[in-house]
Amino acid sequence: MSMAGRELTSIRSPRVKAARRLAKRTFRHRERRFLAEGPQAVREALAQPGVLTELFTTAEAESRHADLVLAAERAGVPVLRVSGEVMAELAQTVTPQGLLAVCGFVDVGLADALAARPTLLTVLAHVRDPGNAGTVLRTADAAGSQAVVFTDASVDPYNGKCVRASAGSLFHLPVVTGPRFDALIPALREGGLTVLAADGAGDRTLDSAIDDGLLARPTAWVFGNEAWGLPEEILRHVDEVVRVPIYGRAESLNLATAAAVCLYASARAQRAGADGASGAAATA
Amino acid sequence: MSMAGRELTSIRSPRVKAARRLAKRTFRHRERRFLAEGPQAVREALAQPGVLTELFTTAEAESRHADLVLAAERAGVPVLRVSGEVMAELAQTVTPQGLLAVCGFVDVGLADALAARPTLLTVLAHVRDPGNAGTVLRTADAAGSQAVVFTDASVDPYNGKCVRASAGSLFHLPVVTGPRFDALIPALREGGLTVLAADGAGDRTLDSAIDDGLLARPTAWVFGNEAWGLPEEILRHVDEVVRVPIYGRAESLNLATAAAVCLYASARAQRAGADGASGAAATA
Structure with a gap:
């Protein structure tokens, strides 16, 4: 089983609130972090050491993408399991895919x-x-x-x-x-x-x-x-x-x-x- | 002034209801008519005789696009002036442009x-x-x-x-x-x-x-x-x-x-x- 532990069910949880703020440009640029949704984004972020800083997942997505969640854990990335309702709040799409990556900025000079x-x-x-x-x-x-x-x-x-x-x-x-x-x-x-x-x-x-x-x-x-x-x-x-x-x-x-x-x-x-x-x- | 006459303010007006139905494929294909929004679409439809069958306009759009409304009237197209609220109901965009054309199907064999x-x-x-x-x-x-x-x-x-x-x-x-x-x-x-x-x-x-x-x-x-x-x-x-x-x-x-x-x-x-x-x- 994953280290995700107890499911976060409240959008008022501090970690959830911190991630939600990244929907706004001001907060993204203050923290130099952004949100990327779905298994493809998680895979891409994992391929670059240090880019993925936090992974939110639903129980369902965790079993569907067990390989990705495991790879994140092995890379030392905190994995947070959230309810479907919290994921819907975090994700900016109509049909959230159950995986949401918090990533450090990747731009170069x-x-x-x-x-x-x-x-x-x-x-x-x-x-x-x-x-x-x-x-x-x-x-x-x-x-x-x-x-x-x-x-x-x-x-x-x-x-x-x-x-x-x-x-x-x-x-x-x-x-x-x-x-x-x-x-x-x-x-x-x-x-x-x-x-x-x-x-x-x-x-x-x-x-x-x-x-x-x-x-x-x-x-x-x-x-x-x-x-x-x-x-x-x-x-x-x-x-x-x-x-x-x-x-x-x-x-x-x-x-x-x-x-x-x-x-x-x-x-x-x-x-x-x-x-x-x-x-x-x-x-x- | 236009022949548009009295402004329709109710979405329950039969002409408005008839046009609104064209948002659905079933009704479009039953009547072989569709909706096209904005001045560009009205201009294009007018360029093909018989295509534009009805024109909905707000008072504001009627003064901004007086040339188009006049051309429609000259072509014998019924022009219906509606309130901003009715236009918002009819149009399928967030910021309706105040002109909505009901057009006959243009496809060919x-x-x-x-x-x-x-x-x-x-x-x-x-x-x-x-x-x-x-x-x-x-x-x-x-x-x-x-x-x-x-x-x-x-x-x-x-x-x-x-x-x-x-x-x-x-x-x-x-x-x-x-x-x-x-x-x-x-x-x-x-x-x-x-x-x-x-x-x-x-x-x-x-x-x-x-x-x-x-x-x-x-x-x-x-x-x-x-x-x-x-x-x-x-x-x-x-x-x-x-x-x-x-x-x-x-x-x-x-x-x-x-x-x-x-x-x-x-x-x-x-x-x-x-x-x-x-x-x-x-x-x-």
């Missing part, structure tokens, strides 16, 4: 992320919707982006909706939070990256960027707010503003789908070489 | 959609989440897909969440609803289309499909359920099962982002020619 000389990097600037931000994070991970930067004007990556939408990707690749955009661009350029902004107002199409070999270079892609795109002061300072062509009658793509098209175009160009010829490998 | 000889077509099979379905519809429109088919096992395209997520695209391109998958595939082939399924279990990568010229052909892309992909009986019957490569540590892409990558790859291949060389135009 910009200098550390750039020290690894990434060839594909994703920047979220002024992205306000946490679900969109998390989906872009997941997409960036899938496309092989080696780091994701949330600028100071973007949503908190530790927001519960963002964590969920990232589907584990928050734990997969270096995430940088908080740099100001005006300091970020020079740092990206010093890191050897061409800075491209994706914006419907771009004067260059994605296809021309591919055809001209632009995407084969080490690239930082900047994605902006879904409703109003990127502000002028950002567009002025990037190397190129690129638009995904709209062939039909849609007014625009949504943020995550536009990011997917851009990032996969870079992934292909960096792997296949600048001219699009199959088989060639132009970048190391 | 499969034979009609294929008669136009589309070179890029999108099929949603077993897609259950209306938000995802609407986003795929919007993405398909943007990528130049010339028709979208919802199979009988997919969500209702007239579901309010799907209509909203489509951001007007439901009105932009031919939408076909309800065909069974086993009857659909032969019809697509007779229409000259190669049928490709997007699935993480595919034995061919998207890049190899591009490199081999497969994507330059007229193509119907089949996208499945986000959680469990496409069933075996579908994968067996398509021409090829193609997977979007995962370069990082994400387990998968979400449905709309995977669809964006596949559809834009087809759009580029069909425009640029099978070998990916810039400038060439292989397809008419």
